[in-house]
Amino acid sequence: MVERETQLADLLRLLEDCAGGTGGTALITGPLGAGKSVLLRTFAGRARASGALVLDAEGLLLERDIPLGVLRQLFQDAPLADAERAAVDGLLTSAELCRPSALDIAPELRLPTLANRRLWTVLRAIAERVPVVIAVDDLHHADDASLHSLSHFCERAATARILVVAATAKTRAAADRRHGVWLTDLLRQPQFHQVRVALLSEEGVTAMAARRLGPATARRLTGPWTRLTGGNPLLVLALLADAPAVGEEYGRSVVACVRRGGRDLLTLARALAVLGDGPARHLLRELLDLPEENVVALLETARAAGVLDASRFRHPSAAPALLADMPTAERAALHRKAADLLHRDGASPERVARHLVAAGHAAEDWAFDILYAAAAEALRADDPEFSGVCLDLAERAGVQEPERLRTALLRARVEFRANPLAAFRRLTPFVDRRSVGPEGADLIPPLLWHGRTDDAARILDALGDRVPDERAVTALQTAWEMAWSGHSPAFRKPTRTFEDSAAGRALVDRAPSAGPLAEVLRDGPTEGAAGSAETVLQSLSLDDDTFWALHSALLALVYAGRTRRAADWCDALSREAVARRAPTWQALLAAVRAEIALRDGEPSQARAHARDALSLVSWRGWGVAIGLPVSCLVLASVALGVGERVPEERGGLPEAVFGTRYGAQYLYAVGLRHLAEDRAEAALRGLTEAGRLLAASGADVPSFVPWRSGAVAALLRLGRPDEARALAAEQRARPGATRKRGPGLPLLGSRPAPRGRTDLWEEAAALLDPDGRRARTTRSPDVPGIALRRPGPSPVAARRTGRPITEVRVPLASGRVAVASAPGARPDVGALSSAELRVARLAAEGRTNREISRTLFVTLSTVEQHLTRVYRKLDIPGRADLTTAFPPRRPVRAGPAAAPGRRRTEHRRGPRRAEPYATAPRSTDRRPTRSAVTIVGTELPDERL
16 A cells, blocks of 8 residues: 555545445546556445445456346345345346347346336345445456446446445556447446556655565665566565566566456567567567557556566566466467468577477478577587587478488587597498588598598598588588697698698698697697687687687697796686586586696696596597596606506507597506506607607607607617617707707606716716706796706816716606706805895795795795896706705705605605605615606796796
8 A cells, every 4th residue: 555545545535435426437547557446445434444345346358248146246245125125136046137139239147227227226125224335446357248337337336335446557458449339428427536556656656565575774775676566566575576686476476467468468568578688579460460549558558557667577487477478388379370480580590499499399391400590509608418419400491311411410419528438339320321512521530539530531532522501611620730739640631632632722722720839739839829729719719610720729838837827727718618517518528627637737636637537528438539538647647656557558548549649648647657557668669759759740849749758768778778879869950959948758767877878977968058058937937847967077077066976867847857956065155145144144044935925025026036046147047946046944845865665755844745755666676876756746836836
């Protein structure tokens, strides 16, 4: 009753007049759901309390065609005398009286004038004893016979103590001819009163909400709730029931509201729910098969009730509620009709397909193309569920061979995101068929994924003499990028026939984005390749067609030594892959992230990323790409000195892996593990095979896989120094061999150099350090590797470094040899400034960069710059060597010659966790002339903490 006080007062004054002997008629009007029924019930309650007799009834939509339904409700509970009851029942049940009247313009079942007079006589007799109030709700749903009788009563109410109060909505049904006649008659009556009820104002909505939620919450919700309801009290009550969020009650109230408006309004609302998104008026007219003016009137009725804003529902929950309220067959028929109308109107395939899917119908000749296009668009929009549903229906619509292949290919793209193995199994029946059209280009990428290069080449040659469409060129570009990423080196060299074909020229014109990766793998790291890779990553958005281009550009950054930028891009793409529910993308990016972590000297993180990658996709689902995460896992485990269950040699991986660069990376990793386990022969075989694969793929650069470093270590361990020297010289001559940041992993052996050939130690140290300076890295000074310790100093080494060499180690981050000096030779700290000295002393104590910045009240960047200058002035590779210049009060490490099998842990301040040191298996011969292999641990870079 908020904002209804004036209307109630008007009705109560009419009741007073009625009690005084002057009756009349009051008609409560207003939009649907505006509170007319509440006002009528409240007034009826007041009338009963005053002693009046209230005869009430309600017009029902389902009983609108039952003659005299409302009139029977009025009299069935009336306190009549026996004679009066018998007379009324006889009048209402007499079939003779309920005949069509010859006097009516339109024949209807109505009581003749004589019968109405007799009923009026009964009412007037009751009014002699007590005032009578006839209250009829939802008069617009009353049957015609009852309306005829009520009109008779209204004409005579002013002469008796009878007050007729009815509530009706402003609907098209209330304005049609059947109601128009009696409304016109009422307007001529002298004691007729119209009581108008409007929707609530914003203040009214606040008042309603405050009664249940309190003033503060009500004021906060008033604005949004007014927009959602238009001030309709019925909908406001629904929001109060759903509070705090809009829920199911709101949708049910919308359904109830439009149901009160009649069949036409309900049909309009259902049509709007089916079409959605504010459809054009001509579509509504055709879907409803109604004249234009009727559609306009119905829309105005719904807007006046606050259900619509223009031609849209005010909240998305309204449409599903209306659709759920429809019978299944009726809903399907409406969707089917909507699909046909929208297709003829030129709507988007996605919009038309949603109606076809909802109808479960695709018999039209245009249905297949619409469903296929919608499925492809849904996949681009990261809606694989709807894409799959469209393809299910399309498979029932298209029965020809080309259509079956098209749907299978697109479904494979949908499934590849989550299950590459299931995607390939769907395509297997089509691979062996000899006649493949242009759409066969889409078969090539999944064939490369699973290592079936011969089948891919066969299809490629078959496509060579055809002019490809855009889809085929995109598929060929994807295949090109996959080939450079590592899936098939042989596929990058198609036949001359293909290069001269229309398909080959179209692919070349597209300028494949695999170019930066090809340049890095062919020529080593270059600034141009890194810049081109950045351009690709910045210009492409992630989707099924661009993933491999982005993947290739990401690898180009990694192999060009831009690991920081590669990590940032990889993390961003991984977050997007997670948001778009693509586990296969996540797995591939996690494998790349593992390789980045290895190159940054973070084997613990590399191990975690590799495990994540293997957990996201099944072992068989990885195809030939399984070599990348497994190789990273092996290398990280070797660097950490921990065991890891990974396949030995070739036994656990598909044979096709060893025709790709993934196989080379895996053989390299296993070779280093053999080296750490003192199995030099096995290590040399695996590393040599890795080199053969790299040479065959045109990617034999040390910045990618420095297999020769490991082979040199194995040869030294086997006592074959001449071969080691030759291989070292060969590596120095390779492109990219002088880069400071290469690939890398642990390396050198423990077999002693033969007497008189101690210069091999210097050659090993110079293998990746030709300028004679010890390797430095800006991100991770202390990196894991396999260290080769020697028993005595070397004069040559002393001349080159100023201190005798005691250890040669190839660090994880760069593939370069680090040279550790004898602990007795302390660098001169006199060249350091006072600020640099303070920073260096704290770093030598084990403080992190962040702790140093807080202790000295300087920025983190200042600390990093000071440390960089300290390393350069003291000629040391990094943080770990600061202890030689600033001996700590307590040992930082247990020393370089720890007993075998003993775990060593750094003692440091701050929150950083010390990585374990583990000793690899080695020979039991411990004579002082022999050297030892030790897995050297790592500390995490400061900026990662």
